Amino acid sequence: MPSPLVAxxxxxxxxxxxxxxxxxxxxxxxxxxxxxLLNVPPDIIRARMYYGLRALHLALQQTPS
Known part of the structure; x- marks a missing residue:
């Protein structure tokens, strides 16, 4: 399970x-x-992962320490 910060x-x-x-x-x-499983091309999965990880990184940077 992810930490509360990551969640x-x-x-x-x-x-x-x-x-x-x-x-x-x-x-x-x-x-x-x-x-x-999701019935989408692998390139779409990779794109979602790329942009999701970018957004996750930004969200974690904006979280107060």
């Missing part, structure tokens, strides 16, 4: 970005598995 930052992502990031990083699913 809060994850809530700021779009549902699509959050789904891909949680399933890839916390459940260990591959891009190919996610593409099949």
């Amino acid at each position: 809060d930052a994850l809530r700021r992502l779009t549902a699509d970005q959050r789904t891909v990031i949680v399933r890839a990083f916390f459940l260990g699913q591959s891009v190919a598995e996610l593409a099949t």
Whole structure:
């Protein structure tokens, strides 16, 4: 389970970005598995992951320490 800080930052992502990031990083699913499961091309999964990680990084930077 992510820390409360990470969980809060994850809530700021779009549902699509959050789904891909949680399933890839916390459940260990591959891009190919996610593409099949979500019925979208692998490039879309990679894009959601890229932009989601960027947004997550920014959200974590904005969180007061």
